[in-house]
Amino acid sequence: MLPWQLLNDRNPEDLRGKMEKDKWKKELAESYRSVTDLPGNFKLLKVEEDYFKTGNDRFRLSVPIDYFNLACSNEDDPIRRQFMPQIGEQVTTPWEINDPLGENPHKVTERLIHRYRDRALFLASDTCAMYCRHCFRRDYLSTNPSPLNRVEIENAAKYLRSHSEIKELIISGGDPLMLDDSRLEELLTAFRNSRPDIVFRIASRMPVVLPSRITDSLSNLLSIFKPLFFITQFNHPKELAKSSRQAVSILVNNGIPVFNQAVLLRSVNDSVDVLAELFQELLRSSVKPYYLFQGDLASGTHHLRVSIIRGLEIMKELRTRISGLAMPVYAVDLPGGGGKIPLTESYIQKITDTEIIFKDLSGKEYSYPVES
Numbered sequence: 001m002l003p004w005q006l007l008n009d010r011n012p013e014d015l016r017g018k019m020e021k022d023k024w025k026k027e028l029a030e031s032y033r034s035v036t037d038l039p040g041n042f043k044l045l046k047v048e049e050d051y052f053k054t055g056n057d058r059f060r061l062s063v064p065i066d067y068f069n070l071a072c073s074n075e076d077d078p079i080r081r082q083f084m085p086q087i088g089e090q091v092t093t094p095w096e097i098n099d100p101l102g103e104n105p106h107k108v109t110e111r112l113i114h115r116y117r118d119r120a121l122f123l124a125s126d127t128c129a130m131y132c133r134h135c136f137r138r139d140y141l142s143t144n145p146s147p148l149n150r151v152e153i154e155n156a157a158k159y160l161r162s163h164s165e166i167k168e169l170i171i172s173g174g175d176p177l178m179l180d181d182s183r184l185e186e187l188l189t190a191f192r193n194s195r196p197d198i199v200f201r202i203a204s205r206m207p208v209v210l211p212s213r214i215t216d217s218l219s220n221l222l223s224i225f226k227p228l229f230f231i232t233q234f235n236h237p238k239e240l241a242k243s244s245r246q247a248v249s250i251l252v253n254n255g256i257p258v259f260n261q262a263v264l265l266r267s268v269n270d271s272v273d274v275l276a277e278l279f280q281e282l283l284r285s286s287v288k289p290y291y292l293f294q295g296d297l298a299s300g301t302h303h304l305r306v307s308i309i310r311g312l313e314i315m316k317e318l319r320t321r322i323s324g325l326a327m328p329v330y331a332v333d334l335p336g337g338g339g340k341i342p343l344t345e346s347y348i349q350k351i352t353d354t355e356i357i358f359k360d361l362s363g364k365e366y367s368y369p370v371e372s
């Protein structure tokens with residue numbers, strides 16, 4: 001058969017489907033990946049210019065064009081602050097560290113972390129479509145750029161097989177949806193075969209930063225591996241653009257529950273009005289606001305953190321404004337491997353001028369700076 005005959009025989013519906021399916025790869029390839037990629041009319045703010053002047057690009061810039069286009073020129077623009085580095089990133093305060101959640105000591109295979117008895121975390125990818133300036137795994141993402149390989153999948157599957165106390169597997173990264181569908185299928189199949197009973201959680205920011213990644217074929221693939229929950233991270237109502245709402249609805253319409261884990265960020269969403277709108281709009285899109293996280297003590301993120309005291313005030317007022325269904329749990333991952341605790345008064349032992357003392361369920365005390 002001649003090549004033109006092959007082309008003529010191809011079903012146009014199939015071609016359209018394939019183009020739709022691969023649109024995200026094209027958009028990803030076209031992302032802005034350095035300051036020199038940014039459009040000429042995008043004027044750097046002083047705080048951004050000062051960051052690049054240092055010559056120390058601690059955590060690379062990468063932003064898909066559609067997400068970039070949601071931003072404006074204002075220094076306090078909530079979108080811009082999430083993808084553009086500022087001079088504040090060059091500062092590491094005394095309480096900031098590279099592994100703020102204390103995950104490294106709990107690594108049981110190359111990519112599997114087993115910190116809580118009933119849950120494990122698999123780091124499926126070392127890259128993301130966008131590098132969020134507040135990311136607590138920024139050190140990991142800056143130092144471990146290597147593609148996932150079969151041996152790493154097999155080693156994790158083997159560990160899961162011999163640890164029946166693990167009931168849930170969180171597949172994260174980086175962003176696990178940087179893997180294409182066939183790699184994802186290989187991964188999920190290996191884990192499902194090793195543990196038919198395990199519950200999957202896919203943690204991905206793709207619905208927010210590269211919504212074209214959420215295709216019908218991806219959604220169909222994920223739905224084969226139920227029980228499976230999709231966890232995403234919308235931090236501001238502006239991020240709920242039409243394409244992002246559509247991405248979420250593809251999952252929801254396929255019976256995949258979607259939850260949101262927002263991060264409390266200075267000059268992004270540290271306002272009752274912004275958070276009330278965000279959580280109510282998420283509910284309208286059938287996404288349950290699950291957690292609002294206190295920013296972790298990751299190096300170079302001080303300028304984006306909000307104090308816990310302010311966070312508690314915001315939550316108190318939010319409770320009078322929105323329904324229980326729209327309310328997430330305000331939580332902190334205690335520094336030094338203390339784990340996640342809800343930020344309620346019962347966990348707070350003492351507040352001094354400089355620190356807040358928490359007690360975990362075992363009675364152990366942890367200190368968190370007041371001015372974080």
Ligand code: SF4
Pocket residue numbers: 127128129130131132134135136137138173174175204205
């Ligand atoms: S998508 Fe997640 S892992 Fe990637 S940079 Fe953002 S917060 Fe970090």
